[in-house]
Amino acid sequence: MLILLPPSEGKAAPVKGASLDLDSLVFAAQLGAKRAALLDALERLAAAPRKSAAEKLGVSAGQADEVEVGATLRSSPAAPAAEVYTGVLYDRLGLPGLPAAARRRVLIASALWGVVRPGDRIPYYRFSAKARLPRIGAPAAFWRPALAEAMPDEDGDLVVDMRSGAYAAAWKPRHSTLLGVRAFTESGGKRKVVSHMAKAVRGDVSRALLRARKAPADPTGAAEVAAAAGFEVELNGSNLDVIVSE
Numbered sequence: 001m002l003i004l005l006p007p008s009e010g011k012a013a014p015v016k017g018a019s020l021d022l023d024s025l026v027f028a029a030q031l032g033a034k035r036a037a038l039l040d041a042l043e044r045l046a047a048a049p050r051k052s053a054a055e056k057l058g059v060s061a062g063q064a065d066e067v068e069v070g071a072t073l074r075s076s077p078a079a080p081a082a083e084v085y086t087g088v089l090y091d092r093l094g095l096p097g098l099p100a101a102a103r104r105r106v107l108i109a110s111a112l113w114g115v116v117r118p119g120d121r122i123p124y125y126r127f128s129a130k131a132r133l134p135r136i137g138a139p140a141a142f143w144r145p146a147l148a149e150a151m152p153d154e155d156g157d158l159v160v161d162m163r164s165g166a167y168a169a170a171w172k173p174r175h176s177t178l179l180g181v182r183a184f185t186e187s188g189g190k191r192k193v194v195s196h197m198a199k200a201v202r203g204d205v206s207r208a209l210l211r212a213r214k215a216p217a218d219p220t221g222a223a224e225v226a227a228a229a230g231f232e233v234e235l236n237g238s239n240l241d242v243i244v245s246e
Contacts, residue, residue: 006108026116043070058132093207094207103210111127158219
């Protein structure tokens with residue numbers, strides 16, 4: 001089983017530590033050149049007029065200082081991705097406290113890095129799937145060929161996908177079984193997709209799957225683990241639906 005997580009919009013900024021080493025990141029042989037090209041593009045962006053640069057980066061005028069951050073990524077302090085990514089999903093999942101064997105079953109999607117392992121050391125950055133840089137274009141399309149080459153994808157493998165649509169567009173397996181996780185409320189026999197609780201649900205379900213004594217090998221196994229952890233779940237096609245209280 002592999003769990004694919006989304007990056008968080010909010011991130012912690014490491015204040016000390018060694019700087020970025022691209023060769024140490026996962027799938028360096030397949031993704032390294034793409035990562036370097038993006039870092040080059042962000043350095044060039046910092047020399048552009050601030051308003052135009054902010055628009056290309058996909059940030060508001062009030063966040064225009066983030067353009068400067070992109071120019072120093074190669075020299076900024078780095079820390080494990082499990083500590084840099086923050087927010088509800090990561091708070092509920094608690095990656096740093098999970099056993100090393102569990103963390104090895106996790107990859108984190110990123111518009112800047114393609115994917116990273118929880119232990120890969122990265123700096124604070126601001127670069128999302130909605131950015132549109134010159135010579136780069138949409139990050140999902142930019143990453144798709146390289147991720148198709150790099151990502152593990154074998155018949156019989158299970159990939160549990162916690163990513164949002166913008167990041168899921170960068171890679172989908174051709175051979176492995178892909179299982180999405182959705183959150184619903186139910187009232188009067190009718191279900192409604194919920195977005196405000198989805199990150200918490202995905203963090204909780206990820207934690208349950210990673211802490212299971214035996215990692216599930218298929219969607220049925222994943223549903224059984226989630227149910228044993230106290231979730232009300234149903235398998236619907238390629239999705240594990242979690243029904244939560246209002």
